[in-house]
Amino acid sequence: MDKWLSHPTSLKIISVIVGLLLWAVVHIDPDTSPQAVTSNVDTKTIEASVIKADGLDTDKYVMTAMEPSVVRLDVQGRLTNLLNASSDDDYVVKVDLKDAKPGIQELPLVATLPKGIQLVEMSPRTVTVQIEEILTKPFELQVTTEGKPAAGYVVGASTVVAPSAGVQITLPKDDMSRVGVVTTEVNVEGADKTIVNKKAKVVVYDTDGIEMTNAIISPETVHVEVKITPPFKTLPLQVRYTGSLPEGLSLVSVKPAIDEVTVYGEQKALDELQVYDGVVLDLSKVKQSGAVQVKTEAIDGIKSIDPAEVTLEVVVAPIITRTFTGLPIAVEGASSGTSAVFRNPADGKYDLTVSGAESVLNALKAEAITIIANVEGLKPGLHVVTLQVDVPAYVQTVLGSGETLTVSIEIVEEEAAGTDDENAEEVGGTPTEEPPTSTPTPTPTPTAPDTGEESANGGENAAGGPTMNP
Incomplete structure (x- = not known):
């Protein structure tokens, strides 16, 4: 053996073989080598890949149900590619709803995988979806309050400051019929003055009082005002008169623009009031028919009145x-x-x-x-x-x-x-004799009934003064 190895020809042959081996190691592509592919390919299983809905016309329809919502994926690829796509979010499974119609239907699933990774198995390969038509309707917004204001104060009227256009609610057609109330809530705990421009969230409740979380609300928030005032009471308005009309004129009618006013004050004083007669028309200033502005006066323990001024439509003849x-x-x-x-x-x-x-x-x-x-x-x-x-x-x-x-x-x-x-x-009887006439006593002034307005004499009678009549 030593003699053969030391022979020049043998050494040349061995050198050529070693060189070929070295060349093969450097130049052979592992992707085309059966032995290399076998050694670098691996498999992976994604147990719950979330199915995504794609292509649905959300202006007309909404997907209300999908079964199942996840699928199982078996994939294979080079180990390096599998490691690079380590997140399940890299494996996307979609259902195309572009041509979907209202109702329940079964549609195929399509998987989009990272580069270099192939799908071996997807289970299931279809999904059942329910598509419903959606509606958008305007609703009146109610403002509710939570908590109690400061001692001696009460909650008054609540109004929506903005937006003035109202609230739009979008829901599936079947759900729209279950809408009970659209409301926004304001906390008034400890408040001693009117809450102005308060931002509040809009909530939709069904007829059973359960929040409808699937409702699309526009706008989602509004600005409201909640009045915090002393105790108040709404009273019928009664007009009183002072002075006399110019000679030759008489009242035909006096009609206030409103029938009631809201008065504010201590509760004890309010409990005693049945009518508000703090609107006083000075007849001496009425020269002809037309509208007259009269201020509301604070009387009988009343602190303030809303409105502060009342329009009277006065007709004279x-x-x-x-x-x-x-x-x-x-x-x-x-x-x-x-x-x-x-x-x-x-x-x-x-x-x-x-x-x-x-x-x-x-x-x-x-x-x-x-x-x-x-x-x-x-x-x-x-x-x-x-x-x-x-x-x-x-x-x-x-x-x-x-x-x-x-x-x-x-x-x-x-x-x-x-x-x-x-x-x-x-x-009820028969007289005996007629004594001399005695001096009459003055006529008492009749008391005006609670009718909301009073009348007054437009001129002077023979007794020397105007007669007021209810």
């Missing part, structure tokens, strides 16, 4: 007079065991002249005028009783020169009723 004859006089207040008998006028009728606008007097009926003689507390005998006259709004009584709103009534005991003059007009 030239004044005229009209006389109603034979109006019956009603007697009230006769004590038990006595009767009241009219002496003057004997028939218990009264002729009354009234003034007002022509349109008001033309519509006035005799039944709308009430004349009462109150004899309460009067002892038996002849008395001059001042009449109480009740006329409708914007009508005034007119007295002629020397005329008084009085009648003569005799109070008699019932035992003596049968012996009196048979021709006397009586109310």
